Amino acid sequence: MTTTTASTVSSLTGLPHWETIPADIPAATAEIKAAIRARIEASGRTVAHVIAEIESFLEGEIADIVAARARGEEVWPVIDYADIAAGTVSADQLALLKRRGCAVIRGHFDRAEAEKWDRDAVEYVDSNKFFEAYTGPADDFFGSLGTEMSKPEIYPIYWSSAQMEARQHPRMATVQAFLNSRWTAESEGHQWFDPEVDTLYPDRIRRRPPGATSGGLGTHLDPGTLDLWMTEGYQQHFRRLFSGDVAAYDPWDAAYRTEASQYPGSTMCSAFRTFQGWTALSEMRNDQGVLHTVPIPKAMAYLMLRPLLDDVAEDEMCGVQPNRTFPVNERYHAILLEAVSAIPDVEPGDSVWWHCDMIHSVAPVTDQQGWGNVMYIPAAPLCAKNVAYQTKVREAFLAGNSPYDFPEENYEASWTNRFGVDDLNDIGRRGLGLDA
Secondary structure (H helix, E strand, O other): OOOOOOOOOOOOOOOOOOOOOOOOOHHHHHHHHHHHHHHHHHHOOOOEEEEEEHHHHHHHHHHHHHHHOOOOOOOOOEHHHHHHHHOOOOOHHHHHHHHOOOEEEEOOOOOHHHHHHHHHHHHHHHHOOHHHHHHOOOOOOOOEEOOOOOOEEEEEEOHHHHHHHHHHHHHHHHHHHHOOOOOOOOOOOOOOOOEEEEOOOOOOEEEEEEOOOOOOEEEEEOOOHHHHHHHHHHHOOHHHHHOOOOHHHHOOOOOOHOOOOOOOOOOOOOOOOOOEEEEEOOEEOOOOEEEEEEEOOOOOHHHHHHHOOOOOOOOOOOOOOOOEEEEEHHHHHHHHHHHEEEEOOOOOOOEEEOOOOOOOEEEEOOOOOOEEEEEEEEEEEOOHHHHHHHHHHHHHHHOOOOOOOOOOOHHHHOOOOOOOOHHHHHHHHHHOOOOO
């Protein structure tokens, strides 16, 4: 149902809500901002006081991150796969993972296996003459290579043996379940997701060659856009923030968001991902155009309430708009940018993970030293939202088409050596909803 009046309210938040993109976005923006301000002020506090509380918390976290970097320490937690498999990850590591919201998993896969996947991906595209058929980027989410323009940096392929073997690998399932368990999956008498089952969210491959120049990606996040303020499910998820109770807001509580409506767009993710992630297929030094994050999960509180301050126009949300990534910039979010921190160096078989609401970027690089190859594989546990998307994924898999969240390029539809139903193991069949 879509509403454009304040008389229709969320059962938990008392806020106007729009389950599809409002016809008049500026008017809806002004309306929801006024309603959230009134909600906060009803608690006896002002928006300025609430923002000051968030900023005080952020200053402490940022100071700790800057000090760790100054001491030459890794800001990102680094966890050995062997400890995850054995259940011996230390309490200190678990606490740091929750605090930082990101991690590198060392030895997630054997190096030889990851390097074989890299070779297999090359053989897959070469055997199907992909580069002869390639028509250029179908979206502008990732920057193009400044060199070797005939080949993309991002390969829009999804159903290679390399990708599917990694997605359905028992070691991947082990790590995904471990990461999912950092979240509160059950609360208020409802199980929001099943931490033990992943839905095999398909994404692409990146292969950046030595000598490449890439513009990278600016600081942003991917969980949604205006729907985070305007749809009922997200209003319920962020209800603590929208009531001014920052202390009660828990970025690890999945309540309501696994069933929330999302506005469509070419850069959207239809699934709920507890963590975004990728698996390294080559060695990468952390000064060679790699992933950075603002490793503070609760920074989301600042991003959600920052538009309510007086320096933002009433019909604006700090630049957030449908069909775009959620921007994080110097004008509105300068306090956060000092905390931007690179991943550690990684080797083939390591994996990299960051909380789904985490600010991240990819640094630019000139004349890259060595390859920069990854497979994007997140943790997308079984839940109402992911079951709905799973149907579309299954259809795309069976047809060899591009998944719904991505441009409709369908390069693999005629490729006879793509991964097939008979190649699925129990994890893969369950993840695609084929186990019934």
